[in-house]
Amino acid sequence: MGLFIAQLLTGLANAAALFLVASGLSLIFGVTRIVNFAHGSFYMLGAFIGYSLMQVLPGAVGFWSSILLAGLAVGFIGVIVELLVLRPVYKAPELFQLVATFGVILVIQDLALMIWGAEDVLGPRAPGLKGVIRIMDEPVPKFDLALIAITPFVLFALWYLISKTRVGVLVRAATQDREMVGALGVNQSWLFTGVFFLGAALAGLGGAIQLPKGGADLLMDFNILASIFVVVVIGGMGSLPGAYIAAVLISVLNVFGVAYIPQSTLVLMFVVMAVVLTVRPYGLLGREEVAGEHGQVGEPEQPIKPAGRSARILVLVFLIALACLPFVAEPFFTILATDVIVFCLFAASLHFILGLGGLVSFGHAAYFGGGAYVAALLVNYADAPMELAFLMAPIGAGLLAAIIGWLCLRLSGVYFAMLTLALAQLVWSLVFQWDEFTGGDDGLVDIWPPDYLSDTTVYFYFTMVVGIGGIILLRHMAHTPFGYALRASRDSVRQAEATGIHTKRIQWLAFSVAGALAGLAGALFVFSKGSVFPVELEIAKSFDGLIVVFLGGVKTLSGGVVGAAALTLVQDYITRFEYWRLALGLLIIVVVIIAPKGIVGSFRALFENRLGSAGDKPTGGTQ
Amino acid sequence: MLKLSEINSHYGKAHILNNLSFCVGPGEVVSLLGRNGAGKTTTVKSIMQLVRPSSGDVDFEGQSLVRSAPHQVAKLGIGYVPEERRIFTDLTILENLEVGKQPARKGIAPWNQQRLFDIFPNLSERRNNRGKALSGGEQQMLSIARTLMGNPRLLLLDEPSEGIAPVIVEQMVTTILKLKEEGLSVLLSEQNLHFARLVADRAVIIESGEKKFDGTFDELEANTEIRDAYLSV
Numbered sequence: 116m117g118l119f120i121a122q123l124l125t126g127l128a129n130a131a132a133l134f135l136v137a138s139g140l141s142l143i144f145g146v147t148r149i150v151n152f153a154h155g156s157f158y159m160l161g162a163f164i165g166y167s168l169m170q171v172l173p174g175a176v177g178f179w180s181s182i183l184l185a186g187l188a189v190g191f192i193g194v195i196v197e198l199l200v201l202r203p204v205y206k207a208p209e210l211f212q213l214v215a216t217f218g219v220i221l222v223i224q225d226l227a228l229m230i231w232g233a234e235d236v237l238g239p240r241a242p243g244l245k246g247v248i249r250i251m252d253e254p255v256p257k258f259d260l261a262l263i264a265i266t267p268f269v270l271f272a273l274w275y276l277i278s279k280t281r282v283g284v285l286v287r288a289a290t291q292d293r294e295m296v297g298a299l300g301v302n303q304s305w306l307f308t309g310v311f312f313l314g315a316a317l318a319g320l321g322g323a324i325q326l327p328k329g330g331a332d333l334l335m336d337f338n339i340l341a342s343i344f345v346v347v348v349i350g351g352m353g354s355l356p357g358a359y360i361a362a363v364l365i366s367v368l369n370v371f372g373v374a375y376i377p378q379s380t381l382v383l384m385f386v387v388m389a390v391v392l393t394v395r396p397y398g399l400l401g402r403e404e405v406a407g408e409h410g411q412v413g414e415p416e417q418p419i420k421p422a423g424r425s426a427r428i429l430v431l432v433f434l435i436a437l438a439c440l441p442f443v444a445e446p447f448f449t450i451l452a453t454d455v456i457v458f459c460l461f462a463a464s465l466h467f468i469l470g471l472g473g474l475v476s477f478g479h480a481a482y483f484g485g486g487a488y489v490a491a492l493l494v495n496y497a498d499a500p501m502e503l504a505f506l507m508a509p510i511g512a513g514l515l516a517a518i519i520g521w522l523c524l525r526l527s528g529v530y531f532a533m534l535t536l537a538l539a540q541l542v543w544s545l546v547f548q549w550d551e552f553t554g555g556d557d558g559l560v561d562i563w564p565p566d567y568l569s570d571t572t573v574y575f576y577f578t579m580v581v582g583i584g585g586i587i588l589l590r591h592m593a594h595t596p597f598g599y600a601l602r603a604s605r606d607s608v609r610q611a612e613a614t615g616i617h618t619k620r621i622q623w624l625a626f627s628v629a630g631a632l633a634g635l636a637g638a639l640f641v642f643s644k645g646s647v648f649p650v651e652l653e654i655a656k657s658f659d660g661l662i663v664v665f666l667g668g669v670k671t672l673s674g675g676v677v678g679a680a681a682l683t684l685v686q687d688y689i690t691r692f693e694y695w696r697l698a699l700g701l702l703i704i705v706v707v708i709i710a711p712k713g714i715v716g717s718f719r720a721l722f723e724n725r726l727g728s729a730g731d732k733p734t735g736g737t738q
Numbered sequence: 739m740l741k742l743s744e745i746n747s748h749y750g751k752a753h754i755l756n757n758l759s760f761c762v763g764p765g766e767v768v769s770l771l772g773r774n775g776a777g778k779t780t781t782v783k784s785i786m787q788l789v790r791p792s793s794g795d796v797d798f799e800g801q802s803l804v805r806s807a808p809h810q811v812a813k814l815g816i817g818y819v820p821e822e823r824r825i826f827t828d829l830t831i832l833e834n835l836e837v838g839k840q841p842a843r844k845g846i847a848p849w850n851q852q853r854l855f856d857i858f859p860n861l862s863e864r865r866n867n868r869g870k871a872l873s874g875g876e877q878q879m880l881s882i883a884r885t886l887m888g889n890p891r892l893l894l895l896d897e898p899s900e901g902i903a904p905v906i907v908e909q910m911v912t913t914i915l916k917l918k919e920e921g922l923s924v925l926l927s928e929q930n931l932h933f934a935r936l937v938a939d940r941a942v943i944i945e946s947g948e949k950k951f952d953g954t955f956d957e958l959e960a961n962t963e964i965r966d967a968y969l970s971v
Contacts, residue, residue, distance in 0.1 A: 281836060288826045288837045295824045298786055299838045300812030300888050402828075 117251030122374060124250070126367030128259035128328070131266045132158075134362035135321030136339060137346035138273060138355050139314035145290040145353040146310045149201065149212045150529060152658065153219040154343065155336035157315045160223060161189045161322025162331035163231050166238060169326070175242040186320035193315020197308050200704050205307075207711035210475055214665040215707040217658055220336060221700030227333060229694070238326030258327050265324075270359050273317075277355065286310060290353060341540045341654060345384050348533040349391045351401020360399055381544030385537050389522065392534060396526055419672050421594050438579065441572040449575045450643075451687055456582040457639045458659075459679040462667070463586045464632035465660045466675030471593055472625045473605030474524075475532045478539020479633060479660045481519065484652030486512035486634025487641040488546060491559040501564050501642060505581075508638035509631040515542070516630020520623050536654065543652040558648035562641050578639050585632050590672060592628070601625050666706055668713025677715050739764045739923050740785070740816075740892055745794035747777075747784045747947075754780040755791070755947040762892065767914065767924040769938035771931065771969060777947035778927040779821055782896045785925070786818045787811050798892070815843060817890030821897045821927075823881040827870035831861055834869060834880055838887035846889050847920065854883040857913060875906035882913070892923045899933045911936045931969055943968050 140154045165185035172181050200215050244261055247254035277283040289296045289306055297303045322335070346365055350357030365384050372383040397403050422430070441449045461483050468474045489511035490504035499507075523534045546553045553559065568574050592598050603611040604618035611618050641647045650656065659682070667678020685702065689695045710717035740762040747755040754777050762768045772778050783789040785796055787808050796803040803811050812818065826834050835851055842848035855862035858879045864872065872880060878898055885893065895914075899907045907930075914924060914937040928934040934941065935955050943951035943958075945968045951958065958965060 281839075284829065284833045284836045287833075288829060291826050291828055292824055294788065294808070295820065295826075296837060297807070297809045298788060298812060298818045298820070299885065300809050300840045301837070302807075302809045 117253040120250060121253035121255050122370045123367060124255050124259055124263065126370040127266075127363060128256075128262040129366035129370065130359075130362040131262040132321040132325035132329075133339075133342060133346055133366055134266055134359050135269065135324065136318045137343040137350070137358045137362055138270075139317030139321070140343050141347045141350075141353055141355070141358055142286075142310055142317070143314035144347075144529065146286055146293070147201075147205075147212075147307050149216065150210065150532070151216050151314070152213055152340070153196065153216040153223065153336075154314070154318055155338070155340040156220050156223040157189050157193060157318035158322040158339050159227060159331065159333070159335040160192060161185045161319030162238075162326055162329075162335060163227055163236070163322075164188050164319070165323025165326050166236050166331050167231075169239050178239070178242050182320060182323040182326075185323035186316045189319025189322070190312045190316030192319075193311045194308055196315075197311040200708070201311075202304065202307075203708045204711050207707075211665050211669070211707070211711060211713075214662050215704055217662050218700040218703035218707065221696040221703070223700075224333065224336065225694045225697035225700070231331070233333065235332040236330050238328070238330040240327045244327075262324065266359070270355060273355050282309070337654060341536065342384065344533045345388050345537050347398075348530060348537065349388050349398055351395075351398030352529065353402075354398070354400040357398055357400030378548055381548055382541060385541035385544070388534075388537050389541070392526070392530075393522075397530065419593065419670075434579075434583065438576070441575060446571055449571050451683075453571070453575050453578045453639075453643050455680050455683045456578050457636050457643065458663070458683050459676045460582045460585045460636040460639070461633050462660055462663045462675035462679035463589050464629040464636065466664045466667075466669070466672075467589045467592070467632070468622075468625050468629040469661075469664055470669045470672070470674065471598060471605065472601050472622055472629075474622060474626060475529075475535075475661075476626075476629075476657075477532045477536035477654075477661065478519070478542075478657050479535075479629075480652050480654070480656035481539035481542045482512040482516050482630035482633035483637040483640070483656065483660075484546070484647070484649070485515045485542060485630075486637030487647040487651055488553065488559070488637075489634065490638045490641050491562045491647045492553070494562045495559050501568070504642075505635075505638050508641075509635040512634020512637060513627050513631030516633075517623070517627040520626035520630070524619055524623055524626065536657070539652070539657060540654065543649060543654075546652055547649045553649075556649060558646055560646040562647065563645050564642045568642075574643060578643065581635065582639055585635050586676060589629075589632060593672060597621070597624070662703065666703070666713055668716035671713065671715040671719065674713050674715045678713065681714060739766075739799060740925065741795075741797040742781075742785070743795045743797070745781075745784055745791045745796065747780050747789050747791045749780065749789070753947070754789075755784060757794070758944065758947060758949055759794075760942045760949060760952055762923050762925050765918070765921055765923055766940065767918050767926060767938045769934035769941050770925060770927040770944065771929070771934060771941055772944040773929065773968065776944050776968075778944065779896055780947070781944070782818070782894045782925070782927055785811070785816065785894060788818075812888060812890075813840070815889070815891040817885040817888050817893045819881050819885050819893065819895045819898065821900065823874075823877045825869040825872070825877050825880050825884065828868060830868055831865045831872075831880055834884050835887050838884035840888040843889040843891065845921075846891065849886045849889055854886060857916060858883055875902050875909075878902055878906070878910070879913075886917075890922070892925065893917065895924060895926045897927055897929065899928065899930045907933055929969075931965075 136154065136158045140151060143149060143151050165181050168181035168184055169178060196219055200219060201212055204212050204215055241258045241261070244257040247256050248260065277286060285296060285301055285306055289303060293303050342365065346358055346361045349364065350361035365387065368383055368387060369380065372380050391399065437452065440452055465476065465479045468476060486508035490508040493499035493504045493507055519535065519538045522538065523531050526534055547555060549555065563569060564574060568577055600611070600616045600621045603616055604621050608618050637651070640651070663678035663682045664675045666682065667676065668674030686699065689699050692698060706714070712720055742761065743759050745755050745758045746753070758781060770778050770781060780789055784791045785803065787803055787806055791804060798814055798816060801814060826837065829837070832851065835854065860876055861879055861883060864876070869877065869880065882898070898910055911933065918924065926934060926938055938955070940954055941951065941958050942949060943964065950968050951961070951964045
């Protein structure tokens with residue numbers, strides 16, 4: 116009994132930081148509709164800044180003021196990010212901003228590395244709260260009790276701010292219809308900045324307050340990301356009490372999980388979420404997202420056209436040039452080109468559901484890695500020939516996507532996105548923790564193609580045929596009735612349903628097809644590298660996919676492929692430098708700001724503008 | 739007071755407003771009439787800068803609105819009541835009014851909850867109800883009341899009678915006349931000629947974004963050609 120209570124208290128204490136960070140994420144999303152991937156980075160900065168302040172400020176007063184100051188400092192960093200990075204791209208297509216926040220993650224990672232070094236930092240213990248109190252003979256750290264006591268006050272203060280003050284009223288109004296709030300004379304820009312300040316400050320506070328329990332390290336940013344997404348989704352988007360309950364639920368279960376079923380710790384959280392969302396699709400205290408409630412963001416969709424004659428010829432010429440590559444360049448470039456094609460297929464499959472289907476999947480790596488693992492496991496355990504593995508990889512990944520898609524498609528918008536992320540994490544944690552079967556962190560090695568394909572040049576041609584074939588297949592599907600139905604379901608569910616399209620079924624099918632082709636890319640990948648590790652299933656891999664699709668241009672068919680090629684080539688070059696994350700992050704941010712329609716979209720706009728101004732001149736000219 | 743000069747507005751590639759010019763004088767109620775799709779809503783949005791005109795100028799009390807943000811336009815004293823009402827359904831009536839609140843303006847008796855509840859007694863009874871619990875007519879009243887909280891000099895009413903019970907429309911006539919007495923100028927976009935005639939001093943008729951008529955209702959009455967061609971009476 117004593118142990119039970121002690122564990123319960125530990126769980127409650129762990130919930131403090133989780134709640135602070137998650138409530139910040141929820142606030143920012145509610146008002147700005149930005150999914151702030153950089154929220155984990157704010158949390159990490161809070162921890163590091165808090166640590167540095169605690170070195171200088173002495174005693175209990177110093178300790179607690181360090182935490183508050185760290186929160187304030189991170190709040191101001193949030194404001195800088197909002198003003199410099201996000202404000203220029205609010206008008207961009209929905210969710211485009213998350214690419215910018217991804218750039219911010221990279222920049223902050225390297226800045227933290229520069230300032231605090233690569234070593235993990237052990238957090239100082241709280242002065243005056245160093246000992247333990249015995250509760251039913253079990254030791255409970257005093258600091259834990261302090262955290263348990265503080266959190267409800269924070270919750271109350273936030274609740275008061277949101278429900279009872281004018282600022283809170285404006286924030287809630289903006290969550291629902293920000294354009295109307297503007298038309299009533301409220302400067303939304305400052306409202307956004309204010310909310311960003313508050314959200315970032317909460318993340319910073321969370322980072323600093325957990326120092327005595329967890330310290331600070333450079334992996335904190337990604338490590339907390341999945342948990343806070345899960346907390347926000349379980350609690351219900353935009354509900355602060357919901358976030359608190361969810362944070363407690365997750366933390367307490369986690370403590371018990373570690374104690375009783377240690378091999379399940381990573382999986383547990385996602386199982387809880389899956390159960391909650393099955394019973395309550397919009398979280399414990401959330402409300403249903405009504406489609407179109409937030410008004411049209413960005414410009415209306417442009418219909419896409421099949422490639423014209425000249426475009427086809429251009430692509431053909433390019434492919435012929437690509438095919439000549441092994442004859443003119445060093446083997447290194449052939450390998451690089453193989454990587455590029457694999458990544459392009461992965462990106463194209465994500466683009467298929469994201470651009471054409473409007474289904475934002477945050478967990479697309481699950482199918483890429485899934486396909487890779489299916490192939491690798493077959494070779495490893497069944498000694499299957501490569502041909503069979505290649506057949507099974509897309510089937511396996513497609514099935515996985517069908518299962519995940521079936522669960523997720525009951526939701527829409529950001530709930531859908533978060534659930535795909537969480538379930539992808541579930542797949543990752545299964546692979547990661549099931550050592551005996553998947554090799555865990557050591558991965559599966561020695562997965563090579565048969566002799567006739569083992570030469571890099573030959574495998575390059577094989578990749579070209581399969582990979583580009585897959586891309587062309589996806590492109591072709593966009594122009595079939597299936598593709599029309601998919602786009603109709605994206606643009607207007609109601610009208611599509613009224614014309615007899617079973618939108619959910621179409622989306623489910625598209626999701627599965629995209630998963631299968633991502634799995635195919637995974638198979639190409641595993642046989643080109645000879646091995647596969649859990650990293651291929653990680654959030655970072657899913658984010659890579661999102662980044663290239665958005666950077667390339669969501670609204671253009673070739674966006675994903677162009678973005679993937681551009682990023683792989685740039686990354687290959689840039690990673691030779693010490694602080695390449697900083698450089699790449701800045702580059703991404705710059706591209707986001709100057710080309711909000713993506714690379715392809717912006718080039719097209721430029722091209723059309725030239726054409727337009729040469730032809731009929733627009734009347735007048737106030738611009 | 740408000741002067742539109744040669745406004746052109748586009749939505750994507752569609753050309754919606756075509757060299758549209760008209761004005762609203764101080765204390766005047768002008769009705770913008772036209773069929774569905776004639777460009778009434780786009781006109782109102784172009785004044786608010788929710789749609790950015792590609793050329794032409796919108797002048798309000800000597801100040802050009804073009805290039806201003808919508809919230810700046812509102813701050814100058816233009817109140818916007820959108821066609822879809824767009825009340826905040828998760829907020830109570832009182833909270834909705836709070837969002838619209840702006841500092842008092844010279845020469846206007848400042849609006850507050852009490853004065854608004856005198857005009858819209860239905861809202862008073864339900865002040866702590868959420869927006870989603872209101873009927874269409876009540877939502878329309880709330881939308882107008884919310885905008886009045888900003889103490890505007892000019893009110894843009896976009897099709898306020900659309901989808902509203904006749905009884906409520908009658909009530910709205912009284913309301914608009916009352917606001918006119920207060921010295922408020924109103925631009926009323928409408929399809930309902932009978933309603934417009936009861937409150938407005940002057941009519942501007944547009945079709946395909948072009949002005950077809952600008953004059954008093956008596957003149958419009960006499961000109962059956964215009965009436966038959968551009969209004970569905």
